Amino acid sequence: MCENSGVKTTATTTAPAAVAPETKTDAFTDPRLNREWTTLAAMIEINCRDRHGTTAAQCAECRELLDYARRRLERCRFGAEKPTCARCPVHCYQRTRREQVKAVMRYAGPRMVWQHPVMSLRHWLDGFRPTPKI
Ligand code: SF4
Ligand SMILES: [Zn+2]
Numbered sequence: 001m002c003e004n005s006g007v008k009t010t011a012t013t014t015a016p017a018a019v020a021p022e023t024k025t026d027a028f029t030d031p032r033l034n035r036e037w038t039t040l041a042a043m044i045e046i047n048c049r050d051r052h053g054t055t056a057a058q059c060a061e062c063r064e065l066l067d068y069a070r071r072r073l074e075r076c077r078f079g080a081e082k083p084t085c086a087r088c089p090v091h092c093y094q095r096t097r098r099e100q101v102k103a104v105m106r107y108a109g110p111r112m113v114w115q116h117p118v119m120s121l122r123h124w125l126d127g128f129r130p131t132p133k134i
Contacts, residue, residue: 043108
């Protein structure tokens with residue numbers, strides 16, 4: 001309590017719980033980038049639901065991965081001309097993040113065919129995009 005102001009205040013010593021930042025889910029205006037984003041988000045969601053037992057939202061670990069991937073996509077040097085990240089000559093992901101995404105794709109990739117067939121087909125077709133010169 002603050003004795004000088006005459007106003008009762010309550011000091012709290014409890015540290016706030018660590019919460020992963022809210023994932024930005026806005027659509028990209030460019031269709032190519034948006035396709036990449038929705039595909040990645042769907043794969044992470046499948047992985048999280050099946051392997052981490054989540055139902056409504058991703059666990060903190062997967063939200064962090066999604067946030068990271070979102071930032072990479074926003075800053076992708078190839079923009080709308082980007083290849084799939086698997087065929088990228090730059091590979092801007094940190095090594096550990098890259099391993100995480102590869103593990104997600106190994107698990108969720110085959111399941112995407114049944115759960116999101118159109119998205120899956122379009123991602124497969126994106127794999128034939130030319131690799132940009134650097
Ligand atoms: S890995 Fe390549 S294609 Fe993927 S976001 Fe990074 S720079 Fe762009
Ligand atoms: Zn998860």
